Amino acid sequence: MTALFVFVFWASVIFVIYSYTVYPLLLSVFSHLFARPVKSQENYYPSVGVLVPCHNEEKVIRRKIENILSLDYPADRISVWVGSDASVDNSEKIVRDFLDPRVHLWIAEKRGGKTGVLNGLAPLIDAEILLFTDANTIHQKDCLKYMTAHYADPTVGGVAGHINHASAGEEEYGENFYRRFESHQKFLEGSLHSTISAFGGFYSIRKSLFKPIPQNSYSNDDVIIPMNVISQGYRIIYEPRSISEEENTGDTSQEYARRVRIGAGNFQAFFWLLRFLNPFKGWPSFCYVSHKVTRWFSPVALFTGYFSCGILAFTIDVSLYKMLFATGTIFIIAGLGSRVIPIRLTRHSFYFLIMNIALIAGLFRYVRGIKSAAWSRTERS
Numbered sequence: 001m002t003a004l005f006v007f008v009f010w011a012s013v014i015f016v017i018y019s020y021t022v023y024p025l026l027l028s029v030f031s032h033l034f035a036r037p038v039k040s041q042e043n044y045y046p047s048v049g050v051l052v053p054c055h056n057e058e059k060v061i062r063r064k065i066e067n068i069l070s071l072d073y074p075a076d077r078i079s080v081w082v083g084s085d086a087s088v089d090n091s092e093k094i095v096r097d098f099l100d101p102r103v104h105l106w107i108a109e110k111r112g113g114k115t116g117v118l119n120g121l122a123p124l125i126d127a128e129i130l131l132f133t134d135a136n137t138i139h140q141k142d143c144l145k146y147m148t149a150h151y152a153d154p155t156v157g158g159v160a161g162h163i164n165h166a167s168a169g170e171e172e173y174g175e176n177f178y179r180r181f182e183s184h185q186k187f188l189e190g191s192l193h194s195t196i197s198a199f200g201g202f203y204s205i206r207k208s209l210f211k212p213i214p215q216n217s218y219s220n221d222d223v224i225i226p227m228n229v230i231s232q233g234y235r236i237i238y239e240p241r242s243i244s245e246e247e248n249t250g251d252t253s254q255e256y257a258r259r260v261r262i263g264a265g266n267f268q269a270f271f272w273l274l275r276f277l278n279p280f281k282g283w284p285s286f287c288y289v290s291h292k293v294t295r296w297f298s299p300v301a302l303f304t305g306y307f308s309c310g311i312l313a314f315t316i317d318v319s320l321y322k323m324l325f326a327t328g329t330i331f332i333i334a335g336l337g338s339r340v341i342p343i344r345l346t347r348h349s350f351y352f353l354i355m356n357i358a359l360i361a362g363l364f365r366y367v368r369g370i371k372s373a374a375w376s377r378t379e380r381s
Contacts, residue, residue: 012305019294041152049127083117113373157234160198161242220265263362
């Protein structure tokens with residue numbers, strides 16, 4: 001039994017280290033050796049249809065539409081398509097009040113979540129490029145020009161933008177640090193071939209490449225849609241200069257619920273994308289397995305590693321396991337005590353713990369079954 005726990009511990013450690021350390025290093029080396037430049041072109045202005053899913057967004061939808069219409073992009077090449085997911089507040093009236101012919105409203109017959117809006121509205125949009133964005137995402141004025149420049153390259157099927165998160169409270173939950181870490185990997189993956197996911201509130205694809213996603217697709221369109229584009233032989237590029245902003249709620253329970261929802265969608269996506277476990281699919285397979293699959297399952301590895309280390313620390317006389325178990329315990333206590341000792345280190349520990357606990361909870365949520373793509377939205381400030 002001791003040999004089994006030793007194996008489980010070191011296998012878990014290697015799994016987590018590969019996900020968070022080895023893969024980013026390999027990515028840096030490979031992107032330097034095998035980068036594929038994109039033939040971008042400034043002042044390239046394909047028509048863009050901005051798709052905004054909306055469910056009871058009366059607090060933000062006017063500002064959202066005004067923000068889109070104010071972007072530094074040819075006015076006759078951009079349009080706004082708001083998809084109301086059976087809203088019961090004043091959202092639809094606010095959209096109708098816009099007299100601009102570029103603003104369109106589509107209303108779902110019944111609630112189907114973001115997935116229902118995307119599947120129902122995307123095929124109706126009259127534009128070369130579909131830009132998917134959330135109602136609470138605010139775009140910088142020049143973001144669209146940076147994004148569309150890459151579509152001059154016919155091998156590019158989609159472009160993911162960057163989202164900055166501003167916290168509404170004192171806690172940032174490590175979100176900004178983690179996003180910087182993720183963004184760098186997305187950029188390097190795109191230089192190899194494709195980033196295999198986008199920030200859900202701000203990404204685009206060629207309309208001709210849009211394929212409907214499963215009706216019960218649960219908070220994972222930013223993985224499923226880009227991977228569908230890659231499946232058709234096109235690249236997904238990450239453009240860090242194309243920037244938008246979102247505001248976190250600052251509410252721990254709401255942020256945790258959001259993470260659980262994302263986690264459930266991640267595991268749902270994993271079983272839909274089993275074909276990308278095939279190494280013969282090249283760089284997309286390497287990036288998908290190394291970046292997403294290992295990250296999604298790392299909470300399981302962390303739990304089994306900590307548990308097996310604890311068994312070894314108390315059953316065999318090896319100082320290494322005692323030291324590692326003590327270190328892990330201190331890390332957990334520091335994270336849980338971040339509100340008592342609110343320094344940067346404990347906040348990052350707290351965010352790392354919450355992120356991984358939410359993934360585990362998301363796994364259980366997925367196992368229980370996901371029948372609908374609809375969920376209660378996060379309260380807007």
